[in-house]
Amino acid sequence: MNVLLVDDDSTFRFIFRKQVEKQNGLEIMHESEHGLAALEYLKSAISESKELPDVIILDINMPIMDGWMFLDDYSKWSKEAGIDIPVCMLSSTINQMDFDKSKTYSSVIDFFSKPFSSEHINRLLSLEV
Amino acid sequence: MDKTEIDKLRKALSEEREKRVIAESKLEASERAFFNAIDQLRAEKRDVESEFEAKSVExxxxxxxxxxxxxxxxxxxxxxxxxxxxxxxxxxxxxxxxxxxxxxxxxxxxxxxxxxxxxxxxxxxxxxxxxxxxxxxxxxxxxxxxxxxAVDISEQEKLRKYFDVLSSFSAHLIETQTEEDVAWTIAQQAISKLGYSDCVVYLKDPITGEFVQKSAYGSKNPRDLELANPIRIQPGKGIVGHVAAMQAGEYVDDVRKDERYIPDHMESISEICVPIVVNGETVAVIDSENSEYAFYGEEDLSILTAIASVASSRLQRIKAIQDVRQEKERFRSFVENAFGGIYIIRQNKFEYANAPFFEIIGYTEEEAFEDSFNFFEIITVTDAEAIKAIEERKSGDRSPKSYKLELDTKAGEKKHLAVNTTILEDDKGPYTLGICLDITFIEESRTQLTNLNLELEKRNEELRQFAHLASHNLRAPVTNLMGLLEHFDRTQPGCDTNEFIIQEFEKSVNSLSLTLEEMHQVLKMRAEKNVELNTIKLSDSFNQVTELIKEQIASADAIIFTDFDVDEIRYVKGHIDNIMLNMITNAIKYAKPQNKPEIRVSSALSGSDVIISFKDNGLGINMEKYGDQIFGMYKRFHSHPDSRGLGLYLVKTQVEQLGGSIEVESSPGMGSEFKITLRAN
CATH class of the missing domain: 3.30.450.20 (PAS domain)
Known part of the structure; x- marks a missing residue:
C-alpha cells in the first residue's frame, strides 16, 4: 500500500518512516510538508501519468495550507480530475470538534491520533483500499 | 340823582314787581290745591258715613x-x-x-x-x-x-308654626357638613323653635351599634358644645333604644310609669323620642325630656318626625358627599403616591400628570404644561413594538397598549420607559391615559449584562481555543518523544540512527519548552490588568529593538526606514517594544527570498489617536483566503522554520487591551502594511 504522508513535522516524519520500516505492507511514496505541496505533487503525478498513492495520511496543523484547506481544495479538484484517493487523518489533536469536522468530508475514511503506532498501520492495511 | 342811580332804582323796581307776580301765582296755586283737598276730604267723609250707616244695625x-x-x-x-x-x-x-x-x-x-x-x-x-x-x-x-x-285660627296657626319650624330646621340643616353638625343643629333648634327645655341627639356608633349622645342642649348640657362624658345606649335598651329598634317615634306622658325608662339624675316626667332612619337603618334618635306631665303630644311627634325626615335626607347627602370626598381623596392619594408616572393627554396637551411623572421626564409641572411643550418631541421611539402600537393608535385603535419608549430629559439624559396607554372618553371627548415606569436602570443593566456576556463568551471562546491549541502544541512534541523513544536502539547506543534520534529528541524538547514559555506569556498578558502608562518615545523603542535583533537584520540584509511624525506618546513601554519586535521580525521573516527586505516604520496623528504603520515589500498575504485568520493564535501562513503563529495574536491582544485596533492591507507578492491605532491615554 503506497502512502502520501502530509506533515510539516520532520521529527514525526522520521518516526513514521521508522515505524513503516519495521512493519511490512506500507510504502511511503512521497512526503509533503503542507497541503499545497501535496496537491501539487498529486497534480504533477497525474499530468506525468505517474502512479498515484493508495492513501493520503494527512496532518491538520500545518503552515501555508493546513489539513482542512487541503481537504477543501482536494474535494473539489479530485472530482474534476476523476480520482478517488481516500484520506486518513493523523494528528496530535484530541479535540472532538476536529473529529466531527473530519467526518463532513466524504474522502476521509479514518482518524488516527498521535502517537503513531503499529496498530494504526494494521488498521490502514485492513481498510483494503 | 344821576342817570345811573335812576337806572338802578328802575331795575330794582322791576325785579321787585316780577317777584311779586311769581309769589301771587304761587299763592293762587296752593289755594286751589287746598280747596281741591277739602272737596276730596268731604267726598271721602260722605263715603265713610254712608258705609257706617249701612253697617249700623239694630x-x-x-x-x-x-x-x-x-x-x-x-x-x-x-x-x-x-x-x-x-x-x-x-x-x-x-x-x-x-x-x-x-x-x-x-x-x-x-x-x-x-x-x-x-x-x-x-x-x-x-x-x-x-x-x-x-x-x-x-x-x-x-x-x-x-x-x-272672634275666629278660631288654631289649625291654621298650627300649620303655620309647623311650616315655620320645619323651614327653620331645613334652613339650618342645609348648612350642616357633618353628622355632628346635624346633631347639634337639631338640638339647638328644638330649644329655640319648639320651646323644649332640653334636647339630645344620639348617633349610632357604626362599630358597636350603640347610640352615643352627640349633642345636648338645655338642662343636660348647660355649659357648651363639648360633651365630656357622652351617654351610650345599648341597642334596644330604654325608650331611645326601643324607638331606634321600632323605627317609629313615641311620646310618654309619665316616664315613671314606663318600665323601659332608664332613670338618670334629671327629674323628667314626660319624654319624646323620634328615630332618624336612613335607607332602612336607624342612624340617630332625637330625644327630649320635660319635667311637666304630658308635655309632649301628637303635634310634637308629627313635627319631630318631619324634622327627622329632613335630617335623614341631609345625613344621606352628607354621607354621599363624604363618600365621594373619601373616594376622591383615596384616588388622589393613590395616583400621587403611585410608583410610576400617570398622565392624561388630550389633543397633544397635558391635562394632568402626577409628581412621579415629572420626576421621570425631568421637566417641572409648569414647564410641561406650557403650550410650547410637546411631550412627543422629547420621545425617541426605537422599539419595534412601540412603533407598531403608535401606528395602530393613529388608525383609531383604542385598546390598551404596552410598549417601551426612550426619551431625553431636560438635562439631556436618556431614559427608558415602559408605557401603557389607553384611550378613554368623557364629556370633553377622547383622551389618553398613560402609565409609565422608569426602566432606565433595568435597560442599562440589561445592556451591560449583554455586553458583559458577549465579552465573557468571547473570552471563553479564546480560552477554549487556547486550551486546545496549547494541548495540541504540547501533545505534538510529547508524542514525538514517545515515538522516538520507541525507535531508540538500546543494543547499539552509539549507532547513527540513535545519534539522529537524540538530535530529534533535542528538537522536540526545545519545542516543548518554547510552547510552555509561550503559554506562560499569553496567560501573563491576559492576566495583566492595571498596566502602567509612561511617556515614551517610539524612536527609543525602535532603537532598542533593532539593537536586540541586529544580527537578524544584518543577515537578512534588511533596510529599515523610520518616519516618526509623532514620537512621544503615553503608553505601556513593554507593549510598544513587543509591537516593534514582532512587526519588524515578521517583516524580515516573510520577505521574498530573492529580494532585500525593505521596511518602513512610521507614525502619524489621527484625531487624538496615534497610528503606527509597518510597511514591507515581502511575500504579502492572500487576504481573501486568510484575512479573518491572520491574528488568530498559532496561525501560520508561511512555511518558515521560526514561524510559530503567535506574534500577531499577542500584538492584537495587547493593542485591544488598551482600546486600540490593528488592521492589515496586503495581497500576495505585493508586500503588507500593518496599521496599529493606539488610543490616546
Missing part, C-alpha cells in the same frame, strides 16, 4: 245674625261694657279661669279704645284656652260701641 238684628254665626261675636260699649255676646262667645268665656277672664277683658278693652279712634276695623290674635283666635274689632262711631268677631 242690636236685635245683630243678635239674630250673631246667633246663626259659627264665630264668637260680642258687642262692647265705649266704656267697656259687654252689651251682647252670642252662645259661642259665652261658652269660651265660661270655660276660662277668673284670672284669664280678667286679662282677656283688659286686652279687649285696649283694642276697643283703638277701634273707636280708628276709621278702619282693628284686629288682633289672642290665645284663649290654648286656642288661637283672630279677633276683629269694628267700631260704629256715632253709636259709641264696637262689634267683636
Amino acid at each position: 242690636l236685635e238684628e245683630f243678635a239674630r245674625f250673631s246667633n246663626q254665626s259659627p264665630y264668637a261675636t260680642m258687642r262692647i260699649s265705649a266704656d267697656g261694657k259687654l252689651l251682647y255676646s252670642n252662645k259661642k262667645a259665652r261658652e269660651i268665656v265660661r270655660g276660662l279661669p277668673k284670672e284669664a277672664q280678667d286679662s282677656m277683658q283688659a286686652a279687649f278693652f285696649h283694642k276697643v279704645s283703638d277701634a273707636l279712634n280708628s276709621l278702619a276695623p282693628v284686629t288682633g290674635e289672642f290665645m284663649i284656652a290654648k286656642t288661637t283666635y283672630h279677633v276683629t274689632f269694628a267700631s260704629v262711631q256715632n253709636l259709641g260701641y264696637v262689634n267683636v268677631f
Whole structure:
C-alpha cells in the first residue's frame, strides 16, 4: 500500500518512516510538508501519468495550507480530475470538534491520533483500499 | 340823582314787581290745591258715613245674625261694657279661669279704645284656652260701641308654626357638613323653635351599634358644645333604644310609669323620642325630656318626625358627599403616591400628570404644561413594538397598549420607559391615559449584562481555543518523544540512527519548552490588568529593538526606514517594544527570498489617536483566503522554520487591551502594511 504522508513535522516524519520500516505492507511514496505541496505533487503525478498513492495520511496543523484547506481544495479538484484517493487523518489533536469536522468530508475514511503506532498501520492495511 | 342811580332804582323796581307776580301765582296755586283737598276730604267723609250707616244695625238684628254665626261675636260699649255676646262667645268665656277672664277683658278693652279712634276695623290674635283666635274689632262711631268677631285660627296657626319650624330646621340643616353638625343643629333648634327645655341627639356608633349622645342642649348640657362624658345606649335598651329598634317615634306622658325608662339624675316626667332612619337603618334618635306631665303630644311627634325626615335626607347627602370626598381623596392619594408616572393627554396637551411623572421626564409641572411643550418631541421611539402600537393608535385603535419608549430629559439624559396607554372618553371627548415606569436602570443593566456576556463568551471562546491549541502544541512534541523513544536502539547506543534520534529528541524538547514559555506569556498578558502608562518615545523603542535583533537584520540584509511624525506618546513601554519586535521580525521573516527586505516604520496623528504603520515589500498575504485568520493564535501562513503563529495574536491582544485596533492591507507578492491605532491615554 503506497502512502502520501502530509506533515510539516520532520521529527514525526522520521518516526513514521521508522515505524513503516519495521512493519511490512506500507510504502511511503512521497512526503509533503503542507497541503499545497501535496496537491501539487498529486497534480504533477497525474499530468506525468505517474502512479498515484493508495492513501493520503494527512496532518491538520500545518503552515501555508493546513489539513482542512487541503481537504477543501482536494474535494473539489479530485472530482474534476476523476480520482478517488481516500484520506486518513493523523494528528496530535484530541479535540472532538476536529473529529466531527473530519467526518463532513466524504474522502476521509479514518482518524488516527498521535502517537503513531503499529496498530494504526494494521488498521490502514485492513481498510483494503 | 344821576342817570345811573335812576337806572338802578328802575331795575330794582322791576325785579321787585316780577317777584311779586311769581309769589301771587304761587299763592293762587296752593289755594286751589287746598280747596281741591277739602272737596276730596268731604267726598271721602260722605263715603265713610254712608258705609257706617249701612253697617249700623239694630242690636236685635245683630243678635239674630250673631246667633246663626259659627264665630264668637260680642258687642262692647265705649266704656267697656259687654252689651251682647252670642252662645259661642259665652261658652269660651265660661270655660276660662277668673284670672284669664280678667286679662282677656283688659286686652279687649285696649283694642276697643283703638277701634273707636280708628276709621278702619282693628284686629288682633289672642290665645284663649290654648286656642288661637283672630279677633276683629269694628267700631260704629256715632253709636259709641264696637262689634267683636272672634275666629278660631288654631289649625291654621298650627300649620303655620309647623311650616315655620320645619323651614327653620331645613334652613339650618342645609348648612350642616357633618353628622355632628346635624346633631347639634337639631338640638339647638328644638330649644329655640319648639320651646323644649332640653334636647339630645344620639348617633349610632357604626362599630358597636350603640347610640352615643352627640349633642345636648338645655338642662343636660348647660355649659357648651363639648360633651365630656357622652351617654351610650345599648341597642334596644330604654325608650331611645326601643324607638331606634321600632323605627317609629313615641311620646310618654309619665316616664315613671314606663318600665323601659332608664332613670338618670334629671327629674323628667314626660319624654319624646323620634328615630332618624336612613335607607332602612336607624342612624340617630332625637330625644327630649320635660319635667311637666304630658308635655309632649301628637303635634310634637308629627313635627319631630318631619324634622327627622329632613335630617335623614341631609345625613344621606352628607354621607354621599363624604363618600365621594373619601373616594376622591383615596384616588388622589393613590395616583400621587403611585410608583410610576400617570398622565392624561388630550389633543397633544397635558391635562394632568402626577409628581412621579415629572420626576421621570425631568421637566417641572409648569414647564410641561406650557403650550410650547410637546411631550412627543422629547420621545425617541426605537422599539419595534412601540412603533407598531403608535401606528395602530393613529388608525383609531383604542385598546390598551404596552410598549417601551426612550426619551431625553431636560438635562439631556436618556431614559427608558415602559408605557401603557389607553384611550378613554368623557364629556370633553377622547383622551389618553398613560402609565409609565422608569426602566432606565433595568435597560442599562440589561445592556451591560449583554455586553458583559458577549465579552465573557468571547473570552471563553479564546480560552477554549487556547486550551486546545496549547494541548495540541504540547501533545505534538510529547508524542514525538514517545515515538522516538520507541525507535531508540538500546543494543547499539552509539549507532547513527540513535545519534539522529537524540538530535530529534533535542528538537522536540526545545519545542516543548518554547510552547510552555509561550503559554506562560499569553496567560501573563491576559492576566495583566492595571498596566502602567509612561511617556515614551517610539524612536527609543525602535532603537532598542533593532539593537536586540541586529544580527537578524544584518543577515537578512534588511533596510529599515523610520518616519516618526509623532514620537512621544503615553503608553505601556513593554507593549510598544513587543509591537516593534514582532512587526519588524515578521517583516524580515516573510520577505521574498530573492529580494532585500525593505521596511518602513512610521507614525502619524489621527484625531487624538496615534497610528503606527509597518510597511514591507515581502511575500504579502492572500487576504481573501486568510484575512479573518491572520491574528488568530498559532496561525501560520508561511512555511518558515521560526514561524510559530503567535506574534500577531499577542500584538492584537495587547493593542485591544488598551482600546486600540490593528488592521492589515496586503495581497500576495505585493508586500503588507500593518496599521496599529493606539488610543490616546
